[in-house]
Amino acid sequence: EIVLAQSPGTLSLSPGERATLSCRASQTVTGFYLAWYQQKPGQTPRLLIYGASSRATGIPDRFSGRSGSGTDFTLIISRLEPEDFAVYYCLQYGSSPLTFGGGTKVEIK
């Protein structure tokens, strides 16, 4: 099973700042099948990024995904908007069982 470690657990930033979220896999993620989701309180998770770096339909370009290798993945929010404060999860869907990271909460500083 691939274990995904997300860091930091909490990120305290101000609107307009840049957010950098990390997701590190215990093994190579097959096919770079790594997705990022945003979840706000009381809402269903929303797909932001798939294939490590492709934005899902309707996702603003301030969200970007990068991979430095098959095990290190990054979600960048270039300039935080008020609606971006939420919890973010990574998911690897290239190997079974599929696995989620523990999440990063982006909160208002």
Add this chain to the structure above:
Amino acid sequence: QVQLVESGGALVKPGGSLRLSCAASGFTFSEYFMTWIRQAPGKGLEWISYISSSGNTIYYADSVKGRFTISRDNAKNSLYLHINSLRAEDTAVYYCARGGWGQAPNYWGQGTLVTVSS
């Protein structure tokens, strides 16, 4: 538009059983993997199971293997999750989602709440 609507969540005693359903519309259901994901109160997301478009390939998380059974009826555009031997730690919102192995789940239902308590 794509819609996924879960149902079947309830308050159940430990050791009980339940069947969750997910009604799909707005896309060709028979062409997609489908997945169940759950979220315990105040906790993160946990992938539970997926089923291939034809139903021939199924996979479960270790935490539910042997107790949960995923199935689908492509003629009815429906996904199911049969849950047996329920435990307190199964208390969660259960989401169905379109996608699975090799396909990032991109559409999710609103979820159905399963509470296991005596």
